[in-house]
Amino acid sequence: MSAEPQPHRIARWRFALVLSGFVLLLLVVQGRLVMLHTVKQPFLFEQGEQRTVRHEVQPAMRGSITDRHGRPLAVSTPVVTLWLNPQQIDPKRLPELAKALNLPTRTLASRVANAFDKQREFMYLQRQMSPQDAQQVLDLGIAGVYGDEDFRRFYPAAEVTAHLLGIVNIDGQGQEGLELAYNDYLSGRDGARQVVKDLYGNVVQSVQVQQVPRAGDDLRLTMDLRLQYVAYRELKAAVAAHNAKAGAAVLLDARNGDVLALVNQPSYNPNNRATLKPEHMRNRAIADLIEPGSTMKPFTVAAALESGRYRSNSEIDTSPGIIRVKRKAIRDHRNYGVLDITGIITKSSNVGVVKLAHDLGPESIWSFFADAGVGDTTVLGFPGEAVGRLPYPEQLDELRLATVSYGYGLSVTPLQLAQAYTTFTEGGCRLPVHLVMPEQRDPECKRVMSERVARQVVDMMGTVVSERGTGKRARIDGYQAGGKTGTAHKVGESGYEDARYTAVFAGVAPISDPELVLVVVVDDPQGQEYYGGEVAAPVFSRIMSQALRLRQVLPDERDPNWLTTLVAKRGQHEAQ
Template sequence: MSWRDRTTPMQSGPSQGRRRGNGASTRKRMVLVIGVLGLASLGLVARAFDLQVVRKQFYQNQGDARFLREMPIAVSRGTVFDRNGEPLAVSTPVVSIWANPSEVLESEDRIPQLARALGANPDEIKQYLMQRSEREFVYLRRQMNPDAAQVVLDLGIPGVNGQREYRRYYPSGEVTSHILGFTNIDDHGQEGLELAFDDWLAGKPGAKRVIRDRMGHVVEDVELVREPQPGRNLTLSIDRRIQFLAYNELKNALEQSQSDSGSMVILDAPTGEVLAMVNLPTYNPNALRASNASQRRNRAMTDVLEPGSTIKPILMTAALSSGKYTPTSPMIDTGGGHWFFQGHDIHDTHNWGVLTPTGVITKSSNVGAAHIAMQLDTALMYDTYRAFGFGNSTSSGFPGESSGLLKVGRDWRPLEKAIMGYGYGLNVTALQLANAYATLANNGVMHTPTFIKGADGEPKAIVATQVANDVVKMMETVTAPGGTATTARIANYIVAGKTGTAHKASIGGYSKNSYTAAFAGMVPASNPRLVAVVIVDNPKKGSYYGGMVSGPVFARVMEGALRLLDVPPDNIGRWYAGGPMQGENGLAGSKPPTDQPIDDAPIGDPTP
């Protein structure tokens, strides 16, 4: 064997094996690494697919839940104006301070600083937050002045934020409070016209989606979710100037007579628009917490009263419509001022002797009215009262308006019918009474009372024009010398109206010492523009008669209102309409007329 044959296997065999082994191992490792990387890549791709496609919405929602918020966009409530464009209710921007309790509690050492800025007790705030720590949103203070709220926000306390809102403000305060009502802290109407027209005034808040940082600060507006719709404005029929006049005069009258309460309603006769409505006691809607439910009640709409002698013109409308009576005939014997009917003494304050129908109105004779009532067909009398709106809501749209009470005519007993002739046995509101007089003033055509300027109603003729005009002429004598309301005269204007002084109902009958003093009238009587009703409840000092207590309020308010509205006079140089008083007031006797007002209060208990 040659040396090559001996040496070649020894030198080449093992080396070549190692090279072959190393190459195979390398390839295996490379395959393994590549396989592992491939699997990892596949896992990453699968994970990415899972995150980006399969569970994309879940994780996106989770992220949004931490940083994306939908925030309301506050809208301003519509402004309420009077008929001349003066604002009666406006919305002013405010800021409400809210917090995320858990975030604030993480900076517990700053709670005293927060409390000082809010004017609150630190311990109370801490306890409040701890009790609500599971929530993400709680109010700390609602409707702060923007400047005061900014002081709180400038502290930079984590979890404390501000939210813009609007607060209702009433420039006329207590003067218009019963008409307007008020809103709650969330700016929703609660009473009055704020409630009646809440949908119109409120508008619809918008919404936007924003990104907030962990401090709660908005860092980006993402999108507008819902377009805000501001509230719409509302123009009322109310004349703020006349409203102030009525308020001041009624307030003075109540203070002088030490009365419990009072109301005054003023209507525009040709349209039925409410020009003023005042109630006392009243309240300030800008400081609602200082008031009570009794002060917030709109008595002219919700409280009922027996109208007393103010019903007599409505009775006379039925009498003239029946054809049995005219303003001057037949003559009515008041029987010395007393008529004992079915065991009940119906009587007057004076012996008026024999009166014409006009004289019954002039002197406010209860005996005369009872005699007329008993001569009328019950159905006619009931239908007339009903047609003038008694027993029905006026449909003014005011929340909580009372319908009053009028018993069905077929159920009237004779004595009930007699006393209904002079205003007992039925209940009316001040607005109902004013609307009835406005119907007479408007030639027998009734409008639906409205608080909205220019509202188109559906007028309805309920009585013949001639009858309405005759009754108005009869009422002119009430303010003439010898009538019960000479205090309601207005220089250079003819005033037509009627007084009413009614005993107040009490437990077991009628109070002998508590009265409702009323006056209802219209001016200028030759072409009525304004109708007003004044109700004074339970006057305790001085006179309690409607002509003495309520008549002067009517005169002073109407005098100012006529001037403000530039209504031309219809009686220049004279105090009252007509010629000799004996012909005007329908007295058949020889009693001399007097320029002093007489009373019309029923004497004794009118209970059937």
């Protein structure tokens, strides 16, 4: 009978070793927990906060721009900017993301890989998406894809107001026009908040608002959008009809200097910059200088009347239709013989104004032109506004004085020329011009001439649009308008060019009580018609006609003998 096996017993030393190991491990874990909750607790708390709590910038809405009647010209609309963290994105989901964004998968994968290799944690996917389209992408639930709220600038009138308003960049900062000039005023102040986000970037909890966003201030312009559309349409049609290089038109309120319309050709669409050409962004009405040509003759005549040496019926012998000054022949269109002062304006006689200017002298002509604003700025603060040029008296020898008298050898912008013409509508005072609606009107203005002389010159300009004048195409049915044509040779590399012109018409309406001042410039018209009376005068007529009716200006009485009436009125002013 065999003996029973004895049970295996664990050696005491082995049991003690294992137990000691467990005790030691427990002490290590306990020590680690104590250290984490004491020594490293602040560090771990900070790291945890960085991984969950985020500080978000809340963009402020940019102030809107409206016309004088509150019609929106520039507004900001909510959009969403999508971005991703290349360190979190799953490469397997890139094709799905690319399809949602309408991007080639290879292009997106290459961008993500490049950002991942550079250890970047931020990469734009698409900026300024509509909230609906952005939400469709976010609903895919792709880790690492996020969306931030933003605003995009929109211009309801598009190319019609582009040159005046300008544009903003993708970050909402003004780059051109009034958007640039009033950028700080329109921008507002961004807000900030502290939020808790989950792994997918979703906001779990809003901790606190650190700064409330403040929207930018709104800007109200003096411009009337209805008149802006009218002026833009007519100018665009004229530039196309004459195959001209460019054009500009400025419409002012003759009573206070408000800019009611300011348009340029060619233009651009600020809402779609895919085909934007930099040369189309020039605000030619403010930034480009022109030689105004014969539109300056009313100022030479006004200077002569203001001197007291001449009256409106004073006669000047312009025979034989040519005058030589320093071996240069200055000609009229034909020999007009003896003309009175009114006739010099009606027939646009170069010889007549040259004789007046030589009699008055350079000091008188320079002083009068400078008071009218020639060679000065309009002090609008508009970015890129050009400064006009007027030679000083010591620079005005006989020849240069002669050319200045009929609008050569000096330069103005279309806006500056329009402002100068307000001296004839407000009793001899040059009005300050406004693009932004002023809080209060400045009652003072720059006195240039007497009210009597201003009235006389306006009446004279009325004869220009008569059948015997040079601007008969500027006539307006139902209203009596007045103005002056101008045709100036353009300057090329070797001086004035014979076959290139700037066609100008500057005028007021109605002349019985001027309500509006309008300047039209057509640059380098091609074809058989190039005179200001042929090219710019019809544009003046169409714009002014619609503007007067839109502003509900009562028509003049249809007097077939209105020219005779003007002459009679002029005689009354002379008697006074």
